[in-house]
Amino acid sequence: MVKLKYDFDEVIERKNTNSEKWDGVSHLFQKPDLLPLWVADMDFRSPQPIIDAIIQRAEHGIYGYSLTPPEYYEATISWYKRRHGWTLDKQWFFYTPGVIPAINFTLQAFSEPRDKIILQNPAYPPFFFAVKNNVRRKLLNPLILNNGRYTMDFDDLEKRVKDPLVKILILCNPHNPSGRVWTKEELTHVGEICLENNILVLADEIHCDLIYPDHKHMPFASISDEFAQNSITCTSISKTFNLPGLKLSNIFVPNPKLRVKFNNLIQGTGVKEPNCFASSALIAAYNECEDWLDELMIYMKDNLEFLKTFMKENLPKVKITEPEGTYLVWLDFRELIPDSKELTRILFDVAKVALFEGFLFGKGGKGFERLNLACPRSILEEALNKIANAVKTEL
Ligand SMILES: Cc1ncc(COP(=O)(O)O)c(C=O)c1O
The missing domain is CATH 3.90.1150.10 (Aspartate Aminotransferase, domain 1)
Known part of the structure; x- marks a missing residue:
């Protein structure tokens, strides 16, 4: 067994810290x-660099409305280039207080009540809630389980997308709960079906940094410019560095027309800049961790x-x-x-x-x-x- 520098064996008491997992x-x-x-x-x-960055920010004692400094973009762009081979553009960025809010905003911006949203089940439960709460309808494209491994059912998907009420497919990559890291071939197949049928791909890539050896995360939008223009990608530091309580997600929207629509929707919700602790944490996370x-x-x-x-x-x-x-x-x-x-x-x-x-x-x-x-x-x-x-x- 490799000797690790960091002590993941340490048991840290989490009860009485208002932890949803332990106290809830x-x-x-x-x-x-x-x-x-x-x-x-x-x-x-x-x-530790994240803890230090938050403490340093906290010690200032004034927590006013905050800007996102250039280092925020530089750190994120460099991370995606280094880790995933994807070149982001600063103009694509939106921040939301979580991926689930971003999924709700996307449904609101790019579909109408009673439109249909494709989910690949078994699926992360809040996807169902987002569809229902926004008065959209789910259309299931069930994954196929064969010998303990899930794959996508493209024949079934081809049939589903013919319904003119289908507007968005929620692609979970890597997939929760199956843990599949979709291959370039699988993503290309699903992306082409969506392109041909004018269906927006909402790529939830919140788990993208948590990949086991022998597998490689392929950001959906990095496969081709056509896919980038037909997708919205949701990412976050939250799963990667255990920061979900900081409530920060980066949403990338490469298509300028979609950006205008998304921006209009977001402005209306009052969601603007990230909270000041989260942006300090992001810079430390992507640069030093x-x-x-x-x-x-x-x-x-x-x-x-x-x-x-x-x-x-x-x-x-x-x-x-x-x-x-x-x-x-x-x-x-x-x-x-x-x-x-x-x-x-x-x-x-x-x-x-x-x-x-x-x-x-x-x-x-x-x-x-x-x-x-x-x-x-x-x-x-x-x-x-x-x-x-x-x-x-x-x-
Ligand atoms: C696939 C997926 N999307 C979104 C989330 C939650 O995102 P957030 O806490 O940023 O809203 C989770 C959390 O487990 C998840 O597994």
């Missing part, structure tokens, strides 16, 4: 003492291997959808516990472990659970032991 869990699920491996944030401290991220992914890979070995030895009937990116693992419990209510009972009431329940990801999710690997190995081991013991006593 019992309230949300109405059950006490749950060990939380559900929502997608990490139990690791963010890298690359080595931390590289080590994080080594630790994640080791956690994944630990999980695989544990499952093989203790719960061989649980099938693992091996992630190519993200720190999330999509586990198929259907063979072990076919009744999904019984699955919930065993996990939440007996094991007292909170995972993200598969049925919330729409059709095809029932009987699955999403587990968050981004915790010290001792917590992962504790959770897995609790699950294995509960299965032993209950089945």
Whole structure:
């Protein structure tokens, strides 16, 4: 095992910090003492340069309306060039207080009530809420599961896009919950279908930096200028450096006509500049924390291997959808516990472990659970032991 410079094994108390994951869990699920491996944030401290940048900004003591300095753009542009081979233009940038707000804004700007939005299920639950809350209609293009690996169903997509009410496809790349890092071929195929049928691609690339060895994230818009002109890409420092509480996302809109429309919509919402702490954090993150991220992914890979070995030895009937990116693992419990209510009972009431329940990801999710690997190995081991013991006593 490689010796790491950063200590991801350190267990840091997160209770009583207003943490949604740790303090919100019992309230949300109405059950006490749950060990939380559900929502997608990490139990690791963010890298020190980010903490220092926030403290330095905080010490000034005046938190007025803030500008985005040139370093904000330079740091982001350089990151995307270095890490993903994508050349961004400063004019493309919008900031929103999260990717989900940006998805809602995109639906509002580029579709009308009752229009249809394509989702590739199982899909991240807030995509469904965004469609419903904006009085749009979802059109499912289910992913195909074959031997523990999901692929896109292009034949089905070809049929769906013929509906003239379809306006937007939400592309999740890397995909939550399956962990697929879509290949250039897959993205090209989906991009061409959307182009031919005049459907905007809303690329949620929030997990783009969390990629395992042997896989490469391909930003959808970087594939061709035509794709760039027909897409909106949502990104963030939040998953990469564990900063979702800072509420900052960068949204890239290369097409000038789409930019005008998006800008008009955003102006109307009052969302303007990023909060002052988040922009200081972004500059430190993209300029100084690359080595931390590289080590994080080594630790994640080791956690994944630990999980695989544990499952093989203790719960061989649980099938693992091996992630190519993200720190999330999509586990198929259907063979072990076919009744999904019984699955919930065993996990939440007996094991007292909170995972993200598969049925919330729409059709095809029932009987699955999403587990968050981004915790010290001792917590992962504790959770897995609790699950294995509960299965032993209950089945
Ligand atoms: C695919 C995906 N999009 C968006 C989000 C949430 O984005 P934000 O917190 O920036 O609104 C998540 C969080 O888990 C996610 O997995």
